[in-house]
Amino acid sequence: MPALTDLTLDVKPGEIFGFLGPNGAGKSTTIRTLLGFLHPTSGAATVLGRDVESESVDIRRLTGYLPGGIALYDSLTGEGALDYLGDLQGREPHRRAELCERLELSTAVLKRRVRDYSHGMRQKIGVVQALQHDPELAILDEPSEGLDPLMQQAFYRILDDLRSQGRTVFFSSHILSEVERLCDRVAIIRAGHLMAIHDVTELLARRRRRVMIRWRGGAPDPASLPGLEDVQVHGNRVHGTLTGAVAEFVRAIASPSLEDLTIEPASLEEVFLEYYADPDASPEAAARPAAGS
Amino acid sequence: MLGPVFYTAFSDVVGQLAQSGPLMERLTNFGSGSLFNLPDAFTLGMQHPLALAMVGVFAVGATSTAVAGERQRGTLEILLARPISRVGLYASIAVALMVPVLLVMSAIMGGFALSAALLGVADELEPAQMPLVVLNGFLLWAAFATFGLAASVTFDRAAPAIALSLAYLIVNYFLEILGSLWTEVAWSQEYSLFHHFQPGDILRGDAAPLDFVIVGLAALIPVVYAVIVFPRRDLAAPA
Numbered sequence: 001m002p003a004l005t006d007l008t009l010d011v012k013p014g015e016i017f018g019f020l021g022p023n024g025a026g027k028s029t030t031i032r033t034l035l036g037f038l039h040p041t042s043g044a045a046t047v048l049g050r051d052v053e054s055e056s057v058d059i060r061r062l063t064g065y066l067p068g069g070i071a072l073y074d075s076l077t078g079e080g081a082l083d084y085l086g087d088l089q090g091r092e093p094h095r096r097a098e099l100c101e102r103l104e105l106s107t108a109v110l111k112r113r114v115r116d117y118s119h120g121m122r123q124k125i126g127v128v129q130a131l132q133h134d135p136e137l138a139i140l141d142e143p144s145e146g147l148d149p150l151m152q153q154a155f156y157r158i159l160d161d162l163r164s165q166g167r168t169v170f171f172s173s174h175i176l177s178e179v180e181r182l183c184d185r186v187a188i189i190r191a192g193h194l195m196a197i198h199d200v201t202e203l204l205a206r207r208r209r210r211v212m213i214r215w216r217g218g219a220p221d222p223a224s225l226p227g228l229e230d231v232q233v234h235g236n237r238v239h240g241t242l243t244g245a246v247a248e249f250v251r252a253i254a255s256p257s258l259e260d261l262t263i264e265p266a267s268l269e270e271v272f273l274e275y276y277a278d279p280d281a282s283p284e285a286a287a288r289p290a291a292g293s
Numbered sequence: 294m295l296g297p298v299f300y301t302a303f304s305d306v307v308g309q310l311a312q313s314g315p316l317m318e319r320l321t322n323f324g325s326g327s328l329f330n331l332p333d334a335f336t337l338g339m340q341h342p343l344a345l346a347m348v349g350v351f352a353v354g355a356t357s358t359a360v361a362g363e364r365q366r367g368t369l370e371i372l373l374a375r376p377i378s379r380v381g382l383y384a385s386i387a388v389a390l391m392v393p394v395l396l397v398m399s400a401i402m403g404g405f406a407l408s409a410a411l412l413g414v415a416d417e418l419e420p421a422q423m424p425l426v427v428l429n430g431f432l433l434w435a436a437f438a439t440f441g442l443a444a445s446v447t448f449d450r451a452a453p454a455i456a457l458s459l460a461y462l463i464v465n466y467f468l469e470i471l472g473s474l475w476t477e478v479a480w481s482q483e484y485s486l487f488h489h490f491q492p493g494d495i496l497r498g499d500a501a502p503l504d505f506v507i508v509g510l511a512a513l514i515p516v517v518y519a520v521i522v523f524p525r526r527d528l529a530a531p532a
Binding site (some may be wrong): 028029032035036037038039056057058060061063065067068069070071072073085088089090129 | 366368371374375376377378525527528530531
């Protein structure tokens with residue numbers, strides 16, 4: 001059974017690209033294929049213009065990779081692990097000091113053996129080893145896993161800085177809030193199929209919103225409310241789901257009798273759950289909005 | 294270093310023992326070695342289970358866990374995320390493991406020669422042949438080491454790689470010892486790599502080139518296998 005089928009992605013230089021999907025969807029398989037750990041049975045991929053099959057070593061020279069559930073050499077100190085992996089990378093780890101400072105990895109902590117580290121500490125070392133040589137492309141597999149909320153924020157700021165410096169970040173996640181916070185574009189994958197690729201801003205703009213309107217006197221005819229679906233009328237209140245443009249909707253309902261208006265955006269999570277929830281959804285149909293993919 | 298000590302201390306006694314009957318004669322020719330002369334005492338020392346255990350732990354234990362162990366621990370992933378080809382990684386590991394094997398063989402030969410000199414029996418050894426003994430011994434253990442490494446690049450877990458490598462070593466050892474103790478199956482020795490490490494013959498100036506070729510090929514074939522198979526293996530995410 002193929003782990004990935006008909007997966008076509010195009011990540012633009014300088015963007016943070018989120019790769020989303022439930023466990024077992026094929027996120028790590030995709031990343032491992034891009035890095036040459038797995039060999040595709042068909043198809044082709046290039047990373048930074050290099051073929052993943054024939055120029056894999058070159059790709060890994062230019063990338064930084066954080067594996068999911070990173071394993072490090074327990075007998076080494078944190079500093080020793082970073083030195084060892086930095087030497088193998090063959091590029092000066094000139095961002096290490098800055099990254100360690102931002103992730104609160106003190107000299108004393110780095111002198112301790114990895115076996116004494118908590119999961120979160122290991123993850124921080126993982127982040128530093130992936131980025132210390134200032135790679136052109138960072139491939140991060142569930143990077144914030146194990147980081148406490150403060151460190152997650154510090155990590156997000158690091159990624160923001162990478163983007164502002166023109167670096168490209170490709171990361172997999174199932175934490176939608178961080179995708180919403182960080183990503184320029186996201187791809188959604190399920191059961192090895194690409195379901196969709198979206199600009200996050202576009203996705204957020206297109207998402208459904210829960211609407212509650214209250215009028216003085218009776219509610220108007222629901223049919224006169226543009227873009228409102230699933231309408232329920234309770235006396236002078238109307239509940240519904242807004243799928244169209246907000247401005248147009250607000251203009252349409254504006255009247256002296258309007259007493260209260262609440263518009264709650266659906267979370268990105270709800271948007272993605274639409275893709276995850278229906279096991280019979282056609283990937284082709286779902287992928288239709290993925291223009292430019 | 295104990296080989297010459299046992300040889301000088303027990304050679305006569307063992308010789309008399311061997312003449313006491315056919316069974317004792319077989320038992321006093323353990324493997325391809327014996328205590329009847331110094332070169333064969335060296336062979337005996339190299340085939341002693343203790344020597345086998347000491348060299349085998351490294352040549353089999355370290356090699357069979359070298360890659361499979363990294364894979365099992367999950368550290369292979371972060372290693373291969375560096376700009377290192379799999380062949381390059383394999384070659385680095387192979388060299389790192391072969392150099393100690395060569396050093397151990399050199400140390401064993403050097404210790405044996407030193408001990409023989411101290412006990413005044415060095416004239417029974419031909420110094421010019423000693424590098425050939427080291428080479429023959431190195432190729433023998435390199436054969437087991439490269440087999441272990443080939444097993445290591447094949448499996449995702451260390452246990453099957455260790456088991457297969459150890460089985461290979463034991464079968465080879467069994468064939469050699471069985472043939473030496475039981476004349477009807479003496480042919481089995483020919484199928485053992487240990488039988489193609491004959492320091493006694495080499496030290497007497499009777500080196501058989503075919504022995505070098507056989508252990509050399511046995512060392513080379515797993516290398517070829519590993520260099521073909523390892524780069525093509527799919528390394529899925531660690532469980």
